[in-house]
Amino acid sequence: MTPLPVPSSPSPFVFAPRPARYDTVDALRGLAMVWMTVFHFCFDLSHLGFWPQNFRVDPFWTSQRTVIVSLFLFCAGLGQAIALQQGQGWARFGRRWAQIAGCALLVTVGSVVMFPQSFIYFGVLHGMAVMLLVARLTAGWGRWLWLAGLxxxxxxxxxxxxxxxxxxxxAPWFNSRWLNWLGLVGRKPFTEDYVPVLPWLGVMWWGLATGQxxxxxxSAWLQWRLPTALRPLAWLGRWSLSYYMVHQPVMIGVLMAVAWWRA
Structure with a gap:
């Protein structure tokens, strides 16, 4: 009698397949990266005196910043919905969260050097780190996420x-650096980037609700096959954090070299 084959134990070197990517979400995030790059390039030109602009008050610039940050946080909410649907555990979430929090700390350190009087202590990455934790813990709210966002x-x-x-x-309490990260302020703080938890958590909640x-x-809308011309946006969207951390030092370095050469 032929013995039955004994099932082999899984090899410790066999890794689970990577979760599927949704090119439409990556491309939307990539679009935000391109728009952000143009915005930051114009800001750098102004900061170095090539093209003076008022980025703090002029609605042409402030409205663009609002849309760009909204795209980032909405995509982050979409991404959380997808990650949870694909069974992402806390360990994998924690690794990504630690990368974002670490990069936020690097942004603070770099901004202290560039803008000592208005350094970034709660910008988009700082806010995203806090909001992602909240979004993860409240993902089970379902339809109530729409009301929470509002x-x-x-x-x-x-x-x-x-x-x-x-x-x-x-007001002095809520306007202080200890609490103004909540966003419940009577005046905006003097800093180069300020993305408090409120109202921006509402955008991420709406992204999470939309994704769910x-x-x-x-689901077919998320699986739409991108035209060839848009695929670079999806690639950029997959590497958004790395690109975010590199693009400004490169642009500022190039423009500073141009300014030195022209002097």
């Missing part, structure tokens, strides 16, 4: 109204 967007204007009126005595809805009802 409340997150509405709270800062209400806080501003109260802190410049009836609650003026509390698409995966449940319109």
């Amino acid at each position: 409340l997150a967007l509405a709270l800062p204007p209400l806080a501003h109204h109260l802190l410049t009126g009836a609650w003026a005595d509390a 809805w698409l995966l449940a009802r319109r």
Whole structure:
């Protein structure tokens, strides 16, 4: 009698396949990266005196910044919905989160050198690190994420109204660096990048809710095959954190070299 084959134990060197990527989400993130690059290049030109612009007040620039940050955080929410649907555990989430938090710390250190009076202590990466944890913990809210996002967007204007009126005595507390990262401030702090938890968590919550809805009802929209011309955007979107950390030092270095050469 022929013995039955004994099932072989899985090799410790066989790794689980990487989760599938959604090119449409990556391309949307890549579009935000391209737009951000153009925005930062114009900012660098202004900062170095080549093309003076008022990036703090001029609506042409402030509105672009709002859209760019919104795209980033909306895509981050979409990404969390996809990661959870694919069974991403806390260990893998933690590794990615640690990369973002570490890069946020590097941004702070670099900005202290470049902008000692207005260094970045809670910019887009700092905010994203906090918001990703919140999004992960609240992903089970389902449809309530839409309402939560709306409340997150509405709270800062209400806080501003109260802190410049009836609650003026509390303004120094909420405007301090210890609490202004929440976004419930009476005035914006003087810093080169400020992305507080509120209202921006609302954008990430809406991205998370949109991702959950698409995966449940319109998954084909996420699997749409990109035209060849748009595939570089998807590639850029997959390497968004690395690109984010490299693009500004490169552009500033090149422009500083041009300024030195022209002097």
